[in-house]
C-alpha cells in the first residue's frame with residue numbers, strides 16, 4: 001500500500017473514531033507492532049539502497065504526523081468522555097436531603113459521662129468492679145457488720161450464702177485499695193441492686209463512687225471537690241452544705257446538700273421549701289476500712305463519696321419518676337437530644 005493510500009485511510013478512520021473503544025482499535029490498526037505504520041517501516045527492506053534514506057525520512061514524517069493527529073484525537077475523546085461522566089454524575093444540590101434519624105445518648109449515660117468528665121478534670125481515674133460481689137467486699141471489709149440492717153434479705157438480692165448483687169459501688173473502694181497503694185484518686189461507676197421500688201427507687205440503679213487516699217486528706221478536701229462538682233453539674237452559683245450522717249465505712253460521715261438551683265435557695269417545690277437538695281453521701285474513710293486493705297491509717301487518710309446517678313439525672317432534667325429512666329420509651333428519650 002502506498003504512503004498516500006495509508007495516510008488517506010488513516011484520516012478516514014481517525015475521523016470515524018468517537019469513543020475510547022474505537023480509539024484503542026484505531027491505535028492497534030496503525031501503531032501496534034503489526035500496525036500499518038510499522039509495516040511501512042518494515043517496507044524499507046524492499047527499497048533500493050540509494051532510496052532507503054529518502055524512504056526512511058518519509059516514513060518518519062508520516063509517523064510524526066500520524067502521532068500528532070492521534071494525540072489530538074485522544075485528548076478530544078478523553079475530554080468528551082469526561083464531560084459525559086460529569087453530566088451523568090451531576091448532583092442537584094437544591095434537592096431536599098434524605099432524613100437520617102440520629103440516635104442520642106440515654107440521659108443516664110450523658111450524666112455518667114458528665115460526672116466522669118468533671119472529676120477527670122480533678123485527676124480522677126475510672127475503675128469498674130463486678131456486679132456480682134461477695135459478702136466480704138460488699139459488707140465485711142467495708143465495716144458493715146453482721147447485724148447491720150442493710151444485710152437484711154429485704155434489701156439485698158442474695159445469690160448464694162456468700163454471693164450477692166452488689167448493693168452499692170463501695171466494694172469498688174476495697175478492690176481499688178487491694179490493687180493499688182496510695183496516692184489513690186478514683187471513680188467507680190456502675191449498676192447496683194436493691195429490693196426497692198417506688199417513684200424514687202428502682203431495684204436496679206446506678207451509683208458513682210469516689211475515693212481519694214493520700215497523706216493529710218481531710219473533710220475540707222471532700223467539701224472542696226464536691227463544691228467544684230455541683231458548680232459544674234448544676235451550673236451557676238450553687239453551694240454545698242454538709243450534714244452529719246452515718247455510714248459504717250466513713251467516720252465522720254456526711255450527707256451533702258446543694259443549694260436549690262431552681263429557686264436559688266428561697267424554697268420551691270423541687271427543694272420542698274427548704275432551699276436545699278440532698279445529692280450524695282460521703283465522709284472520711286473509716287480507719288478500719290483502710291486497715292482492712294493493708295493501708296497504714298497512721299500515715300494515710302481518705303475521703304469517699306457515693307453519688308446516686310438517677311437522682312442527679314432526675315434533678316437536672318426535672319424527671320419525677322425513676323421508672324421513666326428504665327422504660328425505654330422512645331418518645332421520652334428523644335427529648336434528650338444533645
Ligand code: DAH
Pocket residue numbers: 167168169170209210247249250281282283304305306307
Ligand atoms: N454506699 C452508700 C450507699 O449506697 C453511699 C456512700 C455513702 C458511699 C458514703 C460512700 C460514702 O463512699 O462515703 O448508700
